[in-house]
Amino acid sequence: MLSRVSGARTLTPEIWGGAEQTTTGVNRLRALEREGRLPFPMVAVNDARCKFLFDNRYGTGQSALSSIMNNTNLTVCGKTVVVAGYGWCGRGIAERARGLAANVIVCEVDPVKAVEAVFDGYRVMPMDEAAREGDVFITATGCRDVITRRHFAVMRDGAVLANAGHFDVEVSVKDLWEIASEHRRVRGTVDQFTMADGRRLFLLGEGRLVNLAAGDGHPTEIIDLTMALQVLAVLHVKKNRGQLSNRVYNLPDGVDRMVASYKLASLGVKYDQLNRQQLEYLHVE
Numbered sequence: 290m291l292s293r294v295s296g297a298r299t300l301t302p303e304i305w306g307g308a309e310q311t312t313t314g315v316n317r318l319r320a321l322e323r324e325g326r327l328p329f330p331m332v333a334v335n336d337a338r339c340k341f342l343f344d345n346r347y348g349t350g351q352s353a354l355s356s357i358m359n360n361t362n363l364t365v366c367g368k369t370v371v372v373a374g375y376g377w378c379g380r381g382i383a384e385r386a387r388g389l390a391a392n393v394i395v396c397e398v399d400p401v402k403a404v405e406a407v408f409d410g411y412r413v414m415p416m417d418e419a420a421r422e423g424d425v426f427i428t429a430t431g432c433r434d435v436i437t438r439r440h441f442a443v444m445r446d447g448a449v450l451a452n453a454g455h456f457d458v459e460v461s462v463k464d465l466w467e468i469a470s471e472h473r474r475v476r477g478t479v480d481q482f483t484m485a486d487g488r489r490l491f492l493l494g495e496g497r498l499v500n501l502a503a504g505d506g507h508p509t510e511i512i513d514l515t516m517a518l519q520v521l522a523v524l525h526v527k528k529n530r531g532q533l534s535n536r537v538y539n540l541p542d543g544v545d546r547m548v549a550s551y552k553l554a555s556l557g558v559k560y561d562q563l564n565r566q567q568l569e570y571l572h573v574e
């Protein structure tokens with residue numbers, strides 16, 4: 290983020306533009322744009338289809354689950370996994386957890402996403418209820434205080450807490466430290482917090498992005514799409530230098546199509562092409 294980069298303000302006049310690949314980062318940039326405080330053009334790489342459909346969904350889905358398994362050495366099958374947030378990351382996490390034979394509960398604040406989760410076959414309920422049922426909790430909301438002390442107060446002994454979303458504020462680490470009567474690091478990045486009644490809650494990766502703080506991050510077969518978009522976004526800024534305003538821009542759809550076609554070529558996958566008649570037919574209206 291701009292404010293965190295030392296000397297960013299003095300560098301601003303030299304900067305032609307930039308590219309942002311995270312959901313939360315793009316949200317912050319759009320807020321700066323609305324307030325008229327964006328100092329240079331930015332490209333919302335996160336909003337490209339070849340980013341969120343793959344990196345957020347499959348990358349976070351797989352790497353969050355694998356880091357939780359590697360850190361805890363617990364089985365997923367038969368466990369109740371509570372996923373907070375049914376956006377692109379949450380969908381991927383829920384799908385992977387179900388694929389590993391977990392019982393998945395989804396918590397959402399957007400009623401449309403909640404309906405989608407219901408129709409995808411998940412149980413949906415507020416966190417206040419899910420907190421009593423979950424064995425493993427995974428947040429992916431970009432929001433703060435999704436799991437707090439009132440939830441910790443009713444969780445099962447042995448519950449595992451992991452955040453795959455934003456910074457270290459989705460699971461209130463502050464609350465955990467305040468209400469725990471004892472803390473012990475039990476292995477690697479697993480912290481055990483013992484409650485006054487003896488229940489133990491296990492926090493992974495200090496509540497930071499579990500797949501990064503306590504794992505290997507996304508598989509390269511996924512992140513290569515994101516990196517390709519990042520490079521193309523920077524080239525887009527360079528090519529259009531002086532013609533872009535201090536706004537957040539989406540990458541042209543052609544860039545998505547190009548990256549996807551290279552990906553398919555690298556996988557040896559062929560796909561159909563529209564012929565001239567079909568093109569004309571589709572573009573008639």
Ligand SMILES: NC(=O)c1ccc[n+]([C@@H]2O[C@H](COP(=O)([O-])OP(=O)(O)OC[C@H]3O[C@@H](n4cnc5c(N)ncnc54)[C@H](O)[C@@H]3O)[C@@H](O)[C@H]2O)c1
Nearest residue numbers: 312313374376377378397398399429430431432453454455
């Ligand atoms: N771990 C990683 O490697 C990784 C990768 C990509 C994105 N992210 C981060 O994950 C977060 C989610 O990204 P996304 O692309 O899925 O975003 P998204 O906007 O598609 O989804 C977020 C969802 O969370 C819901 N939500 C918001 N506040 C909530 C709350 N308090 N309780 C329940 N649900 C709530 C929203 O309604 C939305 O459906 C962002 O912070 C993003 O930066 C992490």
